[in-house]
Amino acid sequence: MSENLENTGLEDPSQPDQTELITDDIQETPIREANETSKSGGLKDSRILKIGFYLLTFIVVVLAVWGIGSLIAQRGVASSEVQTQSPTSTVVPLPETVSTPVFSTAGLGGGLVRNPEIESETVATSESSNEIRSYVVEQGDTIFGIAEKFGLTPETVLWSNRYIIGDTPDGLVPGIELVILPENGVYHRWSEGEGLNGVASFYGVDPDVIVNYPLNELDPAVVGDYANPNIEPGKMLVVPGGTRPSVAWVVARDNPASGNSYLGPGACGGILYGDVGTGTFTWPTTATWLSGYDYNPPIHNGLDFDGDFGSPIYAADSGVVVYSGWSDRGYGNLIVIDHDRGWQSFYAHLMDGTLVPCGSNVQKGQLIASMASTGNSTGPHLHFELRLEGYPVNPWQFLN
Numbered sequence: 001m002s003e004n005l006e007n008t009g010l011e012d013p014s015q016p017d018q019t020e021l022i023t024d025d026i027q028e029t030p031i032r033e034a035n036e037t038s039k040s041g042g043l044k045d046s047r048i049l050k051i052g053f054y055l056l057t058f059i060v061v062v063l064a065v066w067g068i069g070s071l072i073a074q075r076g077v078a079s080s081e082v083q084t085q086s087p088t089s090t091v092v093p094l095p096e097t098v099s100t101p102v103f104s105t106a107g108l109g110g111g112l113v114r115n116p117e118i119e120s121e122t123v124a125t126s127e128s129s130n131e132i133r134s135y136v137v138e139q140g141d142t143i144f145g146i147a148e149k150f151g152l153t154p155e156t157v158l159w160s161n162r163y164i165i166g167d168t169p170d171g172l173v174p175g176i177e178l179v180i181l182p183e184n185g186v187y188h189r190w191s192e193g194e195g196l197n198g199v200a201s202f203y204g205v206d207p208d209v210i211v212n213y214p215l216n217e218l219d220p221a222v223v224g225d226y227a228n229p230n231i232e233p234g235k236m237l238v239v240p241g242g243t244r245p246s247v248a249w250v251v252a253r254d255n256p257a258s259g260n261s262y263l264g265p266g267a268c269g270g271i272l273y274g275d276v277g278t279g280t281f282t283w284p285t286t287a288t289w290l291s292g293y294d295y296n297p298p299i300h301n302g303l304d305f306d307g308d309f310g311s312p313i314y315a316a317d318s319g320v321v322v323y324s325g326w327s328d329r330g331y332g333n334l335i336v337i338d339h340d341r342g343w344q345s346f347y348a349h350l351m352d353g354t355l356v357p358c359g360s361n362v363q364k365g366q367l368i369a370s371m372a373s374t375g376n377s378t379g380p381h382l383h384f385e386l387r388l389e390g391y392p393v394n395p396w397q398f399l400n
Helices: 002-008 017-082 143-150 154-159 195-204 207-211 393-400
Strands: 102-104 134-136 177-180 185-187 236-240 278-280 304-306 312-316 319-326 332-340 344-350 367-370 382-388 389-392
Touching: 017 236, 134 143, 143 154, 143 177, 154 185, 185 195, 195 207, 195 312, 207 236, 319 344, 332 367, 382 393
Parallel strands: 102 278
Antiparallel strands: 134 177, 185 236, 304 382, 312 367, 319 332, 332 344, 344 382, 382 389
16 A cells, blocks of 8 residues: 555555644744844844943933032132131331230230221212301211211211311210311311411312312402411311311320329329330230221221120230320210330220229220220220320331
8 A cells, every 4th residue: 555655656644744743843943043142133223222321321410410519619709708808908018116016816816807997988968058057976986987978988077077076086075076078178267377388288188279279268469478467266167178187185194104184084193103005915805806887097096895794804914094084075984004215005985984094004905994995985885096196106006
């Protein structure tokens, strides 16, 4: 039977179809290879994506860090520029013959914090006037405030009232009637024997400025010779644009010491002998910053140190007390210590019942009084002055 099949070429149905097997093998091979190829390609693509993601993340982080660093650097530069300070005043050297003390901060904590220096700015006023006016001082008034009210410099208010309050602003008390000039300058009382040339030179103006000023009501023909002018003694004259130097009104001792009655009833009577200074000065309070006016003569001859009611006040240097008590010049309760060699220190607005008495010998750093707000003061503080031969001296010169 099998032979017949072989002869006829017919296949045995019981045997597997070889063609089909071969065909299946041929079809499965490319599919397997394709699957394997797709799997390997997918793995490669996934790796590339991961690497790209990590690289992008790294770049973003670097840019963010760089940007933040730039902002911090810029802020640091801007901050340093804002904090940069410049001197608030020009230091004027004293004569070589003068023995200059130096502030000492040895053993004291804290630093120096300065308020902006006061600037005497002329503020325009709506009350324009071509005449001389008057103003009655009220509680809390200052030379600065009055000057601003009328559009004048503080010096003009002081100089035009020197015959009323003296040559310092300490005589400014409520109820006093002040002279208000129409413009900046000086008010001068004519004295017999004066010459126009000399008066004008003293105030730094030309004599024709005084003669031709309308409010002075002077006739050049009547005035005549400037060296011996025909001007009535006692006549008040406006000197527009004029200035005047500071006046020394406190007498400093040379060995003997005595108070000055100009300040008021607290002046120590008689001649006093006592300790002399060490030649250096230390802080008169525990607070070393200002709470009010800075040094700005002749309008403000000292420094206003901050503090509270009852804060201790110390002697800035050794010496003898030549004034202790109430002052009529706006200081309130005042102590003046004489350090010899022309130096004196002032401590104002002190508390009642705390002042060391006249003639006391005090040592540098010794407690001499307590802080308050007596006299022309709007709050507790210490008004501190240094004077050399009667003239105010800028304490910042020595602090610097």
